[in-house]
Amino acid sequence: MDLTESAEDRAFRAEIRDWLADNLAGEWGALKGLGGPGREHEAHEERLAWNRHLAEHGWTAVGWPTEHGGRGLSLWQQVIFHEEYARSGAPAGVNHLGEQLLGPTLIAFGTPEQQQRFLPEIVAVRELWAQGYSEPGAGSDLAAVQTRARLDEASGEWAVDGQKVWTSMAHVADWCFVVARTEPGSQRHRGLSFLLVPLQQDGVEIRPIEQLTSGSEFNEVFFSDARTPADHVIGEVGAGWGVAMGLLGFERGVSTLGQTVGFARELEDVVQRAKANGSIDDPVVRDRLATLRTELSAIRSYALRSLALVQGGEDSAAGGGAGSIFKLAWSGWHRRLGEVAMDVAGAEGLLTRAGRGLDGAGHYDLDAHQRLFLFSRADTIYGGSDEIQKNILAERVLGLPKEARA
Known part of the structure; x- marks a missing residue:
């Protein structure tokens, strides 16, 4: 990788640095340094408003292709953006899981209809996401997941039952991408599907986990006949392992x-x-x-x-x-x-x-x-x-x- 910045790159660095200096002032300036791992409880609503302010000025999803609402920045310009953002002391984002993980996964694996439904909401920070991977008996060993989903032909919905744990920011999220076993009797990597499940419904219970740092950004999430439409599966049914691994690459x-x-x-x-x-x-x-x-x-x-x-x-x-x-x-x-x-x-x-x-x-x-x-x-x-x-x-x-x- 050539680390020599071109004149265009230097101009971009100056652009984002100046914009952040101008905007991280007044009420926004009070948010400097807030949020991040172990501190996600800090000024969540204010940071959400700041993220929407970024979106209004085109500073979310900067690496996404322009046809999906992003800026289409080069790899090096993305590095510049994230370095300058961190250097400015700007508050931690509230939708990393949506913007950095699910969004690129939808671009890579989703249907046009799924992309049209979800990507604009992520870019605008109107919908927040959580990650439903780990379970009490399947943490780092993701292939051991036991959360089940069955397709209810009568209603045209997936019915999800099971438990996820260490689910970051689920208590403030609107949606969760869930790895669930959709083929009864399947083992390990086979028979898993990658589902998009709304969290604001009767079939979902979220219990925050108190941490050593006194915050509660991690959660237990219980699914009891939770519902999501049949077309909210990313990739092929039963082939969710590849989608899940693709997402971890974006991480x-x-x-x-x-x-x-x-x-x-x-x-x-x-x-x-x-x-x-x-x-x-x-x-x-x-x-x-x-x-x-x-x-x-x-x-x-x-x-x-x-x-x-x-x-x-x-x-x-x-x-x-x-x-x-x-x-x-x-x-x-x-x-x-x-x-x-x-x-x-x-x-x-x-x-x-x-x-x-x-x-x-x-x-x-x-x-x-x-x-x-x-x-x-x-x-x-x-x-x-x-x-x-x-x-x-x-x-x-x-x-x-x-x-x-x-």
């Missing part, structure tokens, strides 16, 4: 480059705290911080290279090694950053700050570094655990024997 997409900018800001915050409390004078702390900075630079470079490989058709986003290596690299790095942050904080990191703490309902608030440490413990689990990523590399890339199953 490792270009927006992750903005993630590294956010990581750099977190690292700088830890460095500033170390300077303020004197822990920077400890040579071990100083060495660990320097190592984190060097590693992050290498992670960004690898992410750019892997995206270029996918773009050039030399690596499979879903099954190839690039995405798995990137996930292993950033998740482990982020956990180490959280650990260093606590060491820098020292005894202060064990306590809530003055004026903060437990409220009458037993909830507590945390400073940024406490929240970073606690939430980053999950980084190596969600989105495909370290063990799963290593199995992908071993089996699909290195050609080693498959892991023995009980």
Whole structure:
């Protein structure tokens, strides 16, 4: 990948940087830094309004083809957009699952009618989405899903029964894309279908899960004869595994480059705290911080290279090694950053700050570094655990024997 910016790219970087500077002011300026993993409870309605403001000015779905409502930006321009967005401190988006995951999946696998129904609502941020993959007995092992769906010929609807868990943002979502078993008696990857299910109905119950960080962005979702139209299945009935894997490929997409900018800001915050409390004078702390900075630079470079490989058709986003290596690299790095942050904080990191703490309902608030440490413990689990990523590399890339199953 040629990382030399053209005059056109520099002009685009200036355009998005100026637009964000002009618009992240006044009431929008108060949203800077809000939201994101472990903090999705912050100003959700205000961030939703901001996302709709972005949509009105053409700054959602920037990588989608123009015929589907996007900007049709090149790969490098998408990188520029996400980097500048993160660098500006703009609040975290509220519809990542719709825009970055489901939308590209519909473009790749959906029918024209499905695209016309759902894509405009995602671009305009009028409908929010959740992901119905993990179950109590099928987390990283997605092929073990037991949620069932049967086609009710009389009503022309799918009837869905089962349970999903760790369903991010389901409590504020309108729809959920659900992997369900539609062929009775089928096993593993066979007989699964990829369904689009509305959440605002009597057959759906959503129960938030309280987290260590005191938020509840994850949920349990129970389907009891939940209904969705027969034509709301993406791809062929019974062939949902391929669609589900295609979607996971988009999960490792270009927006992750903005993630590294956010990581750099977190690292700088830890460095500033170390300077303020004197822990920077400890040579071990100083060495660990320097190592984190060097590693992050290498992670960004690898992410750019892997995206270029996918773009050039030399690596499979879903099954190839690039995405798995990137996930292993950033998740482990982020956990180490959280650990260093606590060491820098020292005894202060064990306590809530003055004026903060437990409220009458037993909830507590945390400073940024406490929240970073606690939430980053999950980084190596969600989105495909370290063990799963290593199995992908071993089996699909290195050609080693498959892991023995009980």
